Amino acid sequence: MAKFDPVLSRNWNVPDAHTLKVYESRGGYQAARKALTTMDPDAVVNLVKDSELRGRGGAGFPCGLKWTFLPKDRKETLMCVNGDESEPATFNNRYLLELDPHMFLEGILISCFATRASTAYAYLRFEYIKGAKILEEAIAEARAAGHLGKNIYGTGFNLDVWVHRGAGAYICGEETGLIESLEGKRGWPRIKPPFPAIEGAFRKPTVVNNVETLCCVPHIVERGAAWFKSIGTPKSYGPKLYTVSGHVEKQVCVELPLGVTCRELIDEHAGGVWKGRKAKAAVPGGISMGLLSADELDTPLDFESLRKPGCLGLGTAAVTVIDDHTPIIDYLVNTARFFAHESCGQCTPCREGTGWMNKTIHRIKNGGGRVEDLDVMLHLANNLGIIPGTTICGLADGAAWPIKNALAKFRPELEEYIRTHQTPGAGPTPLQLDIAAGRRVDLVQLAPAIAAAAPPAAALHSPGRPSA
Ligand SMILES: Cc1cc2nc3c(=O)[nH]c(=O)nc-3n(C[C@H](O)[C@H](O)[C@H](O)COP(=O)(O)O)c2cc1C
Ligand code: SF4
Structure with a gap:
């Protein structure tokens, strides 16, 4: 591999790199000055488009192209930066926030100038308490030094950046779930279209980009699109x-x-x-x-x-x-539990499907599995998600993929596990067997059993709450 000079992490080992003084001493905010004072917004959009920077948040959508979807005649644009970072085992945004917050702010500044956004919300994962504090301090420093606020570098461009902390839900990383949450509502993803570029936060044209995506922007402005495209593989750059x-x-x-x-x-x-x-x-x-x-x-x-x-x-x-x-069933237990817990519940295939998969996988783990369960799960996994077109967002696809891949690559191990871990009494109930086999479940016949299993009415009232 040709020599590679890191840019996103270049300040990580520099003492106090999170302070404005150190960041500026290492060339910080020069790219923003260049963009704001020598380029017009469309030129910045075109530069980012030419670099073919693709979103780092998960979907890999081309960043510059997304910016061109904003309506030409818009009166106001909002920027939402996605720092929700709740995908398990992911912590690159956290490093950027805590170790180089001014690079992140410089990325926001240039991107807001390009898209003509004068308000940016940095939506951060609930658990990133330290990152939020460091970012707040960096915002205050940048504002005092004239990198944020009114009439930045005498160009007439204004920008306010607000930190918004989530409340701890994975689904608030999905861009429209994030927008709903930012608006103070439950983080339920919206049906698209309209996409956020047309109607986003507070029903205004909104750009949603990941933290790392925006951190690439100052380096593209500083070094050019050709530099960016010289890094990576023939189709994935940077x-x-x-x-x-x-x-x-x-x-x-x-x-x-x-x-x-x-x-x-x-x-x-x-x-x-x-x-x-x-x-x-x-x-x-x-x-x-x-x-x-x-x-x-x-x-x-x-x-x-x-x-x-x-x-x-x-x-x-x-x-x-x-x-x-590590048994593959343990990996599946963890993934299924996560997605069943994090499904927001709006779409039936996702809400019910993630729950069924979770229960089935736990039953297999506990010795009650049947080899046929694997086909039932595969059928479920193939039918839930935005790709088969049955859900609003991609959480369901993410729930299906671990199961599809595990079954394609580790089926013999899973079958062996089921056969060798059979435990009497841990199998499915007759009702579960009927549902799994697609047999009609007669609710009238089942009514006495359901009534017998139901808690007495008094138990439905909490102590202190008057009963009807
Ligand atoms: C369930 C779900 C969770 C997501 N979580 C995140 C997240 O934590 N951070 C993120 O940047 N993008 C996340 N995304 C992707 C966003 O919807 C969106 O594509 C991204 O923020 C756009 O930024 P980018 O183009 O710069 O990558 C998630 C998507 C889904 C379906
Ligand atoms: S796919 Fe799942 S998480 Fe996404 S909107 Fe539907 S129910 Fe909610």
């Missing part, structure tokens, strides 16, 4: 922050050109698989993306290559390693 966790010796967040392989990340950056063991599998980019088997670890982690081994995509580029002592 530097990327990869996180590696799970069964490795050292958990890391490392900046590399797009297209590095899982094997290189594990062996050269994370100290290898822990305890001298071998990898059985790896999650390539957050659990929504599915699973690579051990013989697929040389797949480049970029926007195109992961489709070949059947993964959903690059996602958040968060690699989680699973060692060869």
Whole structure:
């Protein structure tokens, strides 16, 4: 690989790099000055479009192209920066926020100038208390120094940045769930269209971009689109922050050109698989993306290559390693529990499907599985999500992918587990068997059983609450 100079993480080992003084001493805000004082907004949009920067938040949508979807005659634009970062094992936004908040602010400033947004909301994951505090301090410093506020660099451009902390829901990372949450409502994703560029936060044209996406922008302004496109693979450009966790010796967040392989990340950056063991599998980019088997670890982690081994995509580029002592059913137990818990419940296939999958996987884990359960789960997984067109958002696809990949790559192991862990009494109930087999369930016949199982009416009232 040609020599690669990190840019996103270049200040991470510099003492006090989170302060304005140190950031400016290392060339900080020069790209913003260049953009605001020598370029017009459309030129910045075109530059980002030419760089073919693709969103780092999961979907990989081209950033500059998204900015061109804003209505030409808009009166106001809002920017929502997605720092919800709730995909399990993903922590690259956290590093950017805590270690280089001014680079993040410079990215916001240039991107807001390009899209003519004079208000930006940085929506942060609830748990990022330290990151929120550091960012608030950086905003105050930047405002006092004239990088934010009114008439920035004497150009007449105004920008306010507000930090908004989420309340701890994965679904608020989905861009329209985020917007609903920002508006003070329950984080329920919206049906699209309209997309946020047309009607977003407070019904105004809104740009939603990930933290890392915007952190790339100052470097593109400083070094040009050709520089950006010289890094990476023939179709996936630029530097990327990869996180590696799970069964490795050292958990890391490392900046590399797009297209590095899982094997290189594990062996050269994370100290290898822990305890001298071998990898059985790896999650390539957050659990929504599915699973690579051990013989697929040389797949480049970029926007195109992961489709070949059947993964959903690059996602958040968060690699989680699973060692060869770990049963795949344990991986499925964790993923299914997560998605069943985080489904917002609006769409029946997602709400019910994630719940069924969770219950079935737990039953298998506890010794009550049947080999036929695997086909029922596959049928479910193939029919829920935005790709088969049955749900509002992609959470359901993310719930389906680990199951599809595990069944495609580890079915013999799962069947063996079911056969060797049968426990009397742990199997499905007759009603569950009827539903799984598609047999008609006669509710009239079942009524006495349901009534017998129901708690007495008095138990439905909490102490202190008057009963009717
Ligand atoms: C269930 C779900 C959760 C998501 N969580 C995040 C998240 O935490 N951070 C993020 O940037 N994007 C997340 N996304 C993707 C966003 O909807 C959106 O595509 C992204 O923020 C756009 O920014 P980008 O184009 O810069 O990547 C999520 C999507 C889904 C379906
Ligand atoms: S797919 Fe799931 S998480 Fe997304 S809107 Fe529907 S129910 Fe909610």
